[in-house]
Amino acid sequence: MSSIARISWTGSALLLLAACATNPATGRRQFMTVSETQEIQMGQQYAQQIGTEMPPLANAPLQSYVSGIGKALAAKSERPQLPWSFTVIDDPVVNAFALPGGPIYVSRGILTHFNSEAELAAVLGHEIGHVTGRHSASQMSRQQLYGGLLMGAAIFNSTVAQNAELLQQGLGVLFLKYGRDDETQADDLGFRYMAREGYDQRQMVRVFQMLDRTSPASAEGRPPQWLSTHPDPGNRVQATERRLERGRDTTARLIERERYLRAIDGLLFGENPREGFFVNGTRFVHPDLALEFTFPQGWKTQNSKQAVAAQEPQGRALMAFAFAQGTPDAAARQFFGQQGMQARETTVQAAGTSRAGLFQVQTQQGVLEGLAAFVAFGGNTYRFLCYGGQGIMTALDQPCRRWIGSLAELRDAQLKGVQPNRVKITAVPRAMTIEDFVREFPSTVPIEQLLVINNLDAGARLTPGMLVKRVMK
Numbered sequence: 190m191s192s193i194a195r196i197s198w199t200g201s202a203l204l205l206l207a208a209c210a211t212n213p214a215t216g217r218r219q220f221m222t223v224s225e226t227q228e229i230q231m232g233q234q235y236a237q238q239i240g241t242e243m244p245p246l247a248n249a250p251l252q253s254y255v256s257g258i259g260k261a262l263a264a265k266s267e268r269p270q271l272p273w274s275f276t277v278i279d280d281p282v283v284n285a286f287a288l289p290g291g292p293i294y295v296s297r298g299i300l301t302h303f304n305s306e307a308e309l310a311a312v313l314g315h316e317i318g319h320v321t322g323r324h325s326a327s328q329m330s331r332q333q334l335y336g337g338l339l340m341g342a343a344i345f346n347s348t349v350a351q352n353a354e355l356l357q358q359g360l361g362v363l364f365l366k367y368g369r370d371d372e373t374q375a376d377d378l379g380f381r382y383m384a385r386e387g388y389d390q391r392q393m394v395r396v397f398q399m400l401d402r403t404s405p406a407s408a409e410g411r412p413p414q415w416l417s418t419h420p421d422p423g424n425r426v427q428a429t430e431r432r433l434e435r436g437r438d439t440t441a442r443l444i445e446r447e448r449y450l451r452a453i454d455g456l457l458f459g460e461n462p463r464e465g466f467f468v469n470g471t472r473f474v475h476p477d478l479a480l481e482f483t484f485p486q487g488w489k490t491q492n493s494k495q496a497v498a499a500q501e502p503q504g505r506a507l508m509a510f511a512f513a514q515g516t517p518d519a520a521a522r523q524f525f526g527q528q529g530m531q532a533r534e535t536t537v538q539a540a541g542t543s544r545a546g547l548f549q550v551q552t553q554q555g556v557l558e559g560l561a562a563f564v565a566f567g568g569n570t571y572r573f574l575c576y577g578g579q580g581i582m583t584a585l586d587q588p589c590r591r592w593i594g595s596l597a598e599l600r601d602a603q604l605k606g607v608q609p610n611r612v613k614i615t616a617v618p619r620a621m622t623i624e625d626f627v628r629e630f631p632s633t634v635p636i637e638q639l640l641v642i643n644n645l646d647a648g649a650r651l652t653p654g655m656l657v658k659r660v661m662k
């Protein structure tokens with residue numbers, strides 16, 4: 190949990206006008222029910238939602254570096270007039286995605302895996318290609334998105350249901366999933382755009398090799414998001430090699446390995462423990478907020494940007510901890526005043542001033558009942574929420590109260606002082622293998638992971654002066 194997240198999404202009736210137009214980037218006729226104005230508007234709405242769910246990385250020099258490259262590429266695309274924006278999100282998974290009309294995102298996780306500016310340009314070019322090819326806009330026109338979008342509107346209107354959704358789907362963001370044809374086309378367009386800015390198109394092959402290698406190692410067991418938003422159209426490496434054979438721009442020679450690696454020196458690597466982590470299964474500690482609490486034994490836990498949550502092993506009940514706004518009084522009034530909510534006050538044992546209530550609420554999934562408590566602690570107000578289906582409180586009341594009562598200041602100096610891993614760029618002093626390098630310049634992650642982020646094979650020979658990524662606290 191890293192920021193105050195309040196998701197609001199007001200479903201609006203969308204007036205759809207059908208039109209068939211020739212796409213300026215692809216030259217193909219597209220059936221479009223979404224005008225450019227609508228396309229831009231939707232992208233901006235999504236961008237607001239993403240801003241709360243996946244906050245930008247607090248690293249101004251890196252943001253402006255990425256944005257400068259992105260904007261230069263977009264300026265030479267067929268749709269230079271769009272409100273393009275390029276944002277590095279504070280997410281360790283390997284991912285990049287585009288919203289209709291111009292907003293483009295790359296995760297800090299994918300940045301740790303690139304090894305040159307040309308590789309970054311290839312991925313930014315690919316994302317720009319999704320926008321110029323109007324892939325999400327035409328997808329919207331095919332109504333694939335609306336189901337999700339409107340369902341999202343209903344779910345996000347209820348704070349209670351929001352957390353259920355959160356655990357079911359991980360992050361609540363409704364990603365656009367492209368088709369294989371769109372992916373091939375975005376690869377074609379990215380290939381074209383990177384050369385227009387002078388980048389060596391051969392580096393695109395390395396990107397796809399890298400993405401092939403990332404699967405389990407990259408995200409601590411989680412599959413890379415990249416593949417879930419960009420389905421593999423089938424041997425991308427070979428397809429790109431064929432593009433190169435058909436003709437590459439041989440005047441485009443920029444790789445900029447050194448400049449890129451210098452730009453990511455010090456970048457956060459992996460999960461950031463300052464934003465909270467679990468010790469011994471269900472004890473949650475948050476160093477930056479200086480607090481801790483403990484969920485019931487055996488519950489399935491999750492720490493996301495919006496909330497820290499735990500699910501009862503059979504999935505019958507949920508506990509979720511999040512920021513609340515205002516005083517406990519004001520936050521409780523707002524929460525229990527929601528439409529369809531029936532509540533009666535109760536008291537809880539908590540480490541700070543609190544307001545609590547037992548409630549029942551009618552949702553799309555039926556009647557939910559639960560206990561919510563708002564606690565002022567260490568300068569913030571937090572919401573503790575326990576709920577499940579009708580009748581659950583008979584079993585949930587006591588565990589819920591014990592959980593709320595477990596809130597305490599984090600005093601353990603070692604846990605409080607924990608530091609995140611960071612990428613450290615180191616120059617190789619003399620000719621050696623990557624194995625020699627790792628012995629001489631230790632990292633906090635296994636060599637397998639270093640091979641992946643450096644896109645090197647075991648036994649790789651390093652030359653003097655070559656820059657290599659290490660990972661250190």
Ligand SMILES: [Zn+2]
Pocket residue numbers: 315319367371372375418419
């Ligand atoms: Zn894609």
